[in-house]
Amino acid sequence: MDGSKGPSDGDAAEDAGDGNKDRTPGGQEAGAGASDAVLAAGSFRITASDGRAPWAAPGAKPKVVYHDPSIPRPQDVYLIRVNNCNSPFDHVWLERSEDGTRPIHPLEKLPVEQFIDRNVPESEPVRPADVDDTPFTLVEDLKGLTELVNKLKDVNEFAVDLEHNQYRSFQGLTCLMQISTRTEDFIIDTLKLRIYIGSYLKELFKDPTKRKVMHGADRDIMWLQRDFRVYVCNLFDTGQASRVLQMERNSLEHLLHHFCGVTANKTYQNADWRSRPLSDEMIKYAREDTHYLLYIYDLMRLRLQRESTCENDLLLEVQKRSNDICLQLYEKELLTDKSYLHIYGLQEHELAAAQLAVVSVRNYSLHFWIAHDYSVFNKPGIVTYDVALLL
Structure with a gap:
């Protein structure tokens, strides 16, 4: 779980770094050729006897970078075609209502x-083995994804x-998916496998x-739908369970400490998850977000039942x-004839009507360019700072 989840998402504002998540991304599709890159990569498995990923330098200290400009853009590396068109998100896999007005x-x-x-x-409930003593699989290809799907078919939760x-993204993207069963941890590289995730996992x-x-x-939930x-x-x-139980804090960090005696390492809360290969420290951080969740669920369910009344x-x-x-449906943020009113610094300049009209045209032109240039992946305010539109 990256540290961008706001208070409504379970990680309360008490956790430093919250506010990093964005709700404006739109649907994306991968271009031709991505499958070749994906199939060339192999799944790597770490067992309990081997606690380290093979690419990490022994004794290396973790260096956390919020945004690494040297990382190639994922849409270039994995041929992800970014859909920036100013049109509503289409939930094409959902049934429609009888009158066809909404997805169900x-x-x-x-x-x-x-x-x-x-x-x-x-x-x-039995506390799970520690992260270092639990089998782990990094899923990077279709073979690994197929094996994971088969394992998930055999479990109930x-x-x-x-x-x-x-960060500096017009739409944003999901970089990893962590999944834990009662006996194993998995991390799916959702950049490499982006075009396959939906068809392989949607039924599960x-x-x-x-x-x-x-x-x-x-x-x-929004990102799963969008991407x-x-x-x-x-x-x-x-x-939500922590709120219903009126616990002292609602963050996952608190639940890990309260129920499992685990002190979460928040160093990587705002790491640049586009980074490849993943370091040992990043992998461990990501695994801890799901590794103990089923055990926490067991304990919380028992407590909820015991404290319930008629x-x-x-x-x-x-x-x-x-x-x-779950019932929330993702909606893409769309450009309207009033969008320019939200430009940062606009109110401070006290522009006349004629000047506002110029800003409106510039803003719309910028969005039009972004929507029709699929290579652009930056927010308008990063392509050109908002204040530049006022000059």
């Missing part, structure tokens, strides 16, 4: 009670998180019989909140 999320047809598990285990980059995420555990999933056309059913959001069903409340998050 698959969760709409399912009763909330279907997802509530009230079975009390005979024994207390799995934990999910995403790492995202939107939509399957109402499989529990998906996430923390502060508001933005992640991969993936829609989630049967979510348990531990961030008048106040806490499990039901968490499930309703989780469903509400």
